[in-house]
Amino acid sequence: MAPFDPRSLYEWLTDRVSPRTRRNLRSELDSSLLAKLGVGILIVVLVSAVFAPLIAPWNPTAQTLDDKQQPPLGFSRAETQVSQEMVDGEVQIVEETEYIDATVAHPLGTDALGQDMLSRVIYGARTSLLVGVLGTVLAMAIGVPIGLISGYYKGRVDDALMRIADVSLAFPSLVLAIALVGLFGQATVNVPDPFVTSGLSEFLRGLVSLPGGLSYPPGMPETFALPGTVILVVGIVNWVWFARVARGEALGVSEEEYVTASKALGGSNRYVIRRHILPNSVTPILVLATIQIAAIILLESSLSFLGFSGANLSWGFDIAAGREYQTTAWWIAAMPGLAIVITVIGVNLVGDWLRDALDPSIEGEGGGV
Amino acid sequence: MASFGRFLLRRTLQGALVVLGVITVLFVLRHVTPGSPVDFIAPLDANQETRRAIAEARGLNEPIYVQYVDYVLSLVQGEFGFAYRSSTAVRPRVFSKLPATLELAGAATIVAVVLSIPLGVLSATRRHEGPDYAATLFSLLGISTPNFWLGVMLVILFGVQFRIFPTSARPVGLIDAAGHLVTVSGGVGFPLDVAGFSDAFATWLRYITLPALTLGTYFTALITRLTRSGMLDQLGRSYVQAARAKGLPETRVRYHHVLRNTLIPIITVVGLQLGTLVGGAVITEQVFNWPGLGSLIIDAINARDWPLIQGSLVVVATGFVVVNIVVDALYARLNPQVMD
Numbered sequence A: 001m002a003p004f005d006p007r008s009l010y011e012w013l014t015d016r017v018s019p020r021t022r023r024n025l026r027s028e029l030d031s032s033l034l035a036k037l038g039v040g041i042l043i044v045v046l047v048s049a050v051f052a053p054l055i056a057p058w059n060p061t062a063q064t065l066d067d068k069q070q071p072p073l074g075f076s077r078a079e080t081q082v083s084q085e086m087v088d089g090e091v092q093i094v095e096e097t098e099y100i101d102a103t104v105a106h107p108l109g110t111d112a113l114g115q116d117m118l119s120r121v122i123y124g125a126r127t128s129l130l131v132g133v134l135g136t137v138l139a140m141a142i143g144v145p146i147g148l149i150s151g152y153y154k155g156r157v158d159d160a161l162m163r164i165a166d167v168s169l170a171f172p173s174l175v176l177a178i179a180l181v182g183l184f185g186q187a188t189v190n191v192p193d194p195f196v197t198s199g200l201s202e203f204l205r206g207l208v209s210l211p212g213g214l215s216y217p218p219g220m221p222e223t224f225a226l227p228g229t230v231i232l233v234v235g236i237v238n239w240v241w242f243a244r245v246a247r248g249e250a251l252g253v254s255e256e257e258y259v260t261a262s263k264a265l266g267g268s269n270r271y272v273i274r275r276h277i278l279p280n281s282v283t284p285i286l287v288l289a290t291i292q293i294a295a296i297i298l299l300e301s302s303l304s305f306l307g308f309s310g311a312n313l314s315w316g317f318d319i320a321a322g323r324e325y326q327t328t329a330w331w332i333a334a335m336p337g338l339a340i341v342i343t344v345i346g347v348n349l350v351g352d353w354l355r356d357a358l359d360p361s362i363e364g365e366g367g368g369v
Numbered sequence B: 001m002a003s004f005g006r007f008l009l010r011r012t013l014q015g016a017l018v019v020l021g022v023i024t025v026l027f028v029l030r031h032v033t034p035g036s037p038v039d040f041i042a043p044l045d046a047n048q049e050t051r052r053a054i055a056e057a058r059g060l061n062e063p064i065y066v067q068y069v070d071y072v073l074s075l076v077q078g079e080f081g082f083a084y085r086s087s088t089a090v091r092p093r094v095f096s097k098l099p100a101t102l103e104l105a106g107a108a109t110i111v112a113v114v115l116s117i118p119l120g121v122l123s124a125t126r127r128h129e130g131p132d133y134a135a136t137l138f139s140l141l142g143i144s145t146p147n148f149w150l151g152v153m154l155v156i157l158f159g160v161q162f163r164i165f166p167t168s169a170r171p172v173g174l175i176d177a178a179g180h181l182v183t184v185s186g187g188v189g190f191p192l193d194v195a196g197f198s199d200a201f202a203t204w205l206r207y208i209t210l211p212a213l214t215l216g217t218y219f220t221a222l223i224t225r226l227t228r229s230g231m232l233d234q235l236g237r238s239y240v241q242a243a244r245a246k247g248l249p250e251t252r253v254r255y256h257h258v259l260r261n262t263l264i265p266i267i268t269v270v271g272l273q274l275g276t277l278v279g280g281a282v283i284t285e286q287v288f289n290w291p292g293l294g295s296l297i298i299d300a301i302n303a304r305d306w307p308l309i310q311g312s313l314v315v316v317a318t319g320f321v322v323v324n325i326v327v328d329a330l331y332a333r334l335n336p337q338v339m340d
Helices: A006-015 A019-031 A033-050 A117-153 A155-170 A173-184 A200-207 A228-253 A257-264 A269-277 A279-305 A315-323 A331-358 B002-032 B037-041 B048-057 B064-076 B090-125 B130-144 B147-161 B174-181 B194-235 B238-245 B250-272 B274-288 B293-303 B306-334
Strands: A077-087 A090-100 A188-192 A223-227
Touching (some): A019 A033, A019 A331, A033 A117, A033 A331, A117 A155, A117 A228, A117 A279, A117 A331, A155 A228, A155 B002, A155 B306, A173 A228, A173 B274, A223 A228, A228 A279, A257 A269, A269 A279, A279 A315, A279 B274, A315 A331, A331 B147, B002 B064, B037 B048, B090 B130, B090 B174, B090 B194, B090 B250, B090 B306, B130 B194, B147 B194, B147 B274, B174 B194, B194 B274, B238 B250, B250 B274, B250 B306, B274 B293, B274 B306, B293 B306
Antiparallel strands (some): A077 A090, A188 A223
């Protein structure tokens, strides 16, 4: 295998984008603070997800019951417990004040099992982004061809395919997803974590010395549970939005003169769709894809929250766990939720940026949980 | 108006076809998922004899196309069958859960419409000013927040910390509350039990506030965004200048002309997002122990109780189709061009 060169990937990508588009993207990014914020957020989330074993301070699944329910930094508190005790044969009322201090070691606190919330939030980014991106790719792979065929051939084909789309729309996506995952079971694939199995994370973590004599705790999960069924299901559930947008584009583009010309020159339908219809429909599909990543991240977290995902390092899963402690430890549910909100804001801002830069006439349509 | 009638007829037929499609998908799903229904119905220690009898009684030995036709015909007649687990009739169970879900969805819609349209108008007419930034920030937060998490946070804040609202349950329904205004014989009785009604209604309101906010926030944010961008688009059109040049007051231009034209695309998107509303209701019900269809669906799926799954999903999908036809009809009235 040739050594991977990130620059060649960048060049390959930019070669596919016209200079005008690149200029538009650039100027929109320069002029919009929100676009910069969105790109910034996404970079942070992406880096956390990819390099989780290097960044997470603790093993996210390491349980230290002595440190359970530790509050996040800035929320240290004292709890006074009143109890009756026998002292010298007499019943006395004893007040005990327990100080529960936040520590730098667990900046976002710990959960009910003493697992570090920050590490869990960092690892949760993996589940969310993987499901978001892979689910969107799958939805696109199903929806775009169907939409293009529907809009290009029109007539009976279009009618039939759009009725199927209507049936798909009649099921609320969350309900359909619950049904599919619930009925087919929650298969997860354990993917080995290359940073851990290669020993790289252990090595790098050993090099870092923390202030205050703290040592970086070693040991990270060797595998990562990829929620396979969930990815399949969110892809299947969301194809219809891509089909609708692709169809709309194909309807418009197929009326263009260059399409007529290409057909007159003997271009087969297949050729015309691939050479003309698809490339000219790409922009709205891309914009929809970003909206869909956001929608699928929300859908995944909903499934995990309801216990239908099988992933145990997921923001939704942690929120469900934190619900049990809503009277004593609010941060267990709050922290992963904040991570979702920030991530989805990032994705939505990037979506707005792409839309404004590429085609201001598009309105967001699909999405939501 | 003949064309409107024909349009409505065509949409109704299409809708019926969609419902048939939904029923078919559910039938297929039932037969491709692992596990025989007999396993779920029969007691664990049932012998072959009993199992055969159950299969016979439920028509599970018939050829698959006979089962399909039977199934479609019974659903069309409103016959939903009996649940596996409890052998209770499915239809009353589904319909008894419906009011709670409809109340929740209705309250959330009211929250969304009442808040979002003024917010969107304000945002568009005072572009790049304080209110616009505030509304934009709010709507960005709203579409990015998972509703179940918002629900949990509202419970922690207003239920546990400040104890303003109850954290869960639905002790009275709207129909129970209205029952105070009706005598046992069914007629409106005198004197009306107004005090009883307002007490029950106040309780209902207290319990539905947090769930309705939880479910409504996403839609408030979505419609605010749509209203803002739609208004901005319309405000740039030449008819607005013409209306202003004619000397019409600005409020009339905004609300009578611009907002009206903005509502058309909003209605379409909201119609399409109804599925999201139902999905959101399912999860909101879980957060607040709201005894609606959502809890029924989740329990049914966990128990793989097919008649119950089918019954509730057919009701949900039919509701979606019907509301969409209504939305389309509304749309056609506002914009007759779509009746192609």
